[in-house]
Amino acid sequence: MGMLIKLFFSFLQVGLFSVGGGYAAIPLIQNQIVDTHALLTLAEFTDLITIAEMTPGPISINSATFVGTRIAGPFGAVVCSIACIIPSFIICLTLAKFYYKYRDLGGVKTVLAALRPAVVALIASAGMSILLLGLFNSDSLVLNFDNFRIIEFGLFCVGFFAIRKYKINPIAIIFGTGFIGTIIYFII
Amino acid sequence: MNEKKSDKILWQLFKSTFVLSASTFGGGFVIVSLMKKKFVEELKWLDEDEMLDITAIAQSSPGPIPVNASVILGYRMHGVVGSLVAIAGTIIPPMIIISIISVFYTEFRENQVIAIALQVMRVGVAAVIMDVVFNLATNVFKGKSKFYISLMFIAFIATFFFNVSAMLVILLSLAIGISELVIIHFRNTRNI
Numbered sequence: 001m002g003m004l005i006k007l008f009f010s011f012l013q014v015g016l017f018s019v020g021g022g023y024a025a026i027p028l029i030q031n032q033i034v035d036t037h038a039l040l041t042l043a044e045f046t047d048l049i050t051i052a053e054m055t056p057g058p059i060s061i062n063s064a065t066f067v068g069t070r071i072a073g074p075f076g077a078v079v080c081s082i083a084c085i086i087p088s089f090i091i092c093l094t095l096a097k098f099y100y101k102y103r104d105l106g107g108v109k110t111v112l113a114a115l116r117p118a119v120v121a122l123i124a125s126a127g128m129s130i131l132l133l134g135l136f137n138s139d140s141l142v143l144n145f146d147n148f149r150i151i152e153f154g155l156f157c158v159g160f161f162a163i164r165k166y167k168i169n170p171i172a173i174i175f176g177t178g179f180i181g182t183i184i185y186f187i188i
Numbered sequence: 189m190n191e192k193k194s195d196k197i198l199w200q201l202f203k204s205t206f207v208l209s210a211s212t213f214g215g216g217f218v219i220v221s222l223m224k225k226k227f228v229e230e231l232k233w234l235d236e237d238e239m240l241d242i243t244a245i246a247q248s249s250p251g252p253i254p255v256n257a258s259v260i261l262g263y264r265m266h267g268v269v270g271s272l273v274a275i276a277g278t279i280i281p282p283m284i285i286i287s288i289i290s291v292f293y294t295e296f297r298e299n300q301v302i303a304i305a306l307q308v309m310r311v312g313v314a315a316v317i318m319d320v321v322f323n324l325a326t327n328v329f330k331g332k333s334k335f336y337i338s339l340m341f342i343a344f345i346a347t348f349f350f351n352v353s354a355m356l357v358i359l360l361s362l363a364i365g366i367s368e369l370v371i372i373h374f375r376n377t378r379n380i
Contacts, residue, residue: 019250019355051293054306056212057282058252065286077287081279088251092259093271095245100264103241107369114365115358116240117336120324121343122247122354126217127317129348134310141349152311159315164322170225171211174312181308182301 004072004079006037011064011083018060025060039067060084131156151188155181194266198273200231201265205258205277210285213306214313216253220246221320223257229323233265236327248358254278339364 010032018025026049033039040048052062061081068080102108133139134156136147155177162168168176204226212219220243227233234242242264246256255278262274289296296302328340339361346352 015251017250018252019248025252047293047297050297051286051289054297054302055282055285055289056210057279057285058216058254060252061255061279061282062286065283066290069287069290074287077283081283085251085255085275085279088249088255089259089271089275091249091251092245092256093263093268095249096260096263096271099241099245099260110369110372111362111365112237112241113336114339114368115244115361116237117328117340118343118357118361119240119243119247120321120328121340122347122357123217123221123243123317123324124321124344125347126215127221127314127321130214130218130310130317131314134307134314137307152308155308156311156315159312160318163315163319170222170316170319171207173316174211174213174309177312177315178305178309181311182305185304185308186301 004076007039007068007071007076007080008083010037011060011080012086014060014064015084016087023059025058025063029060029063033063033067039071151181151184197266198270201262201270202273202277204231205261205274206281209254209278210281212254213309216247216257217243218313218317219254220257221317223261224320224324225316227261234261236324238264240324244358247354 014025014028014032018028030042030045034042034045048063048066049059051066052059055062061084064080064084065077068076068078070076072079103112129139132141132143134152135149136143137149138144138147159173159177163170163173208219208222208226212222220239224236224239228236228239242257242260245260246253249256255275258274258278259271262271264270266273325340328336331337343357343361347354347357
């Protein structure tokens with residue numbers, strides 16, 4: 001039980017101090033789980049990050065579940081995950097209240113209008129990085145065309161056409177490319 | 189709001205966040221793109237500007253972006269209860285998946301089929317994000333403001349080519365928005 005309380009506060013800190021998404025959380029989790037409490041070895045932690053990258057969902061929730069299960073089974077997983085999201089819940093709820101209260105004010109409108117093109121750019125940049133990762137298996141901007149993957153390029157074109165022209169469901173596009181692509185790789 | 193309708197919204201909220209969370213491979217902006225497709229284009233619960241604002245708030249708050257975005261989205265649809273339902277939908281899939289995989293993770297990590305499927309799935313994810321980006325960028329162009337269009341390109345070049353962090357881009361855009369506000373204010377007072 002004592003360990004679980006310690007874990008609760010560790011993941012509370014992870015949730016509170018990881019600003020800016022998944023990769024920002026990794027060093028924090030490492031500090032809490034590997035360095036401070038020695039709950040996982042560095043090798044196990046590296047495995048955890050690999051798995052987290054291979055599965056859907058935020059890295060911090062993945063780690064909280066993984067570590068929590070080890071210490072106290074499913075109950076531990078729930079406790080650690082809840083700890084991890086308490087700061088998000090309180091802070092975002094507060095911001096949401098302010099946002100919905102003031103977003104129609106003239107001044108707030110002007111500021112938000114300047115923010116939106118930047119958000120579009122951030123999403124575009126994330127999309128380009130994933131595309132490069134898919135086509136070249138590397139997100140380096142120095143493109144090595146020896147690594148260009150023609151199958152993935154074909155799948156991307158088909159997927160993009162399907163979603164724009166025929167409005168196919170995005171989830172079907174994601175899993176469909178995974179399924180069809182894997183079959184193509186095994187046939188060739 | 190009658191009880192039946194509110195149950196229906198909560199169930200739809202849970203179902204949608206659950207499915208989106210289970211299919212989000214590759215970070216916060218992926219789920220934001222999927223949310224845009226689901227909640228703006230399909231269910232028409234939010235307008236596009238609102239989704240972009242939610243993205244900015246979720247990105248600049250502490251904690252995982254998908255969870256942050258669900259908190260705001262849930263609150264918008266059904267207050268604090270909606271928020272809790274959306275959080276549950278978002279965190280249950282990764283919890284189930286990790287619990288199962290943690291039992292045999294060496295086999296999972298070394299499985300060739302899974303490795304290939306994950307690699308090819310990236311282009312599917314990219315296709316979805318690019319579709320969302322096309323729609324969003326088209327609307328920025330339609331706004332015909334040279335100022336906002338340039339802001340979009342500068343922000344893209346900064347993040348994609350120069351690795352400027354998303355946080356910094358948002359803060360700088362906020363600063364630009366506030367300066368714009370101050371300039372408008374002074375112009376107006378001078379004219380009076």
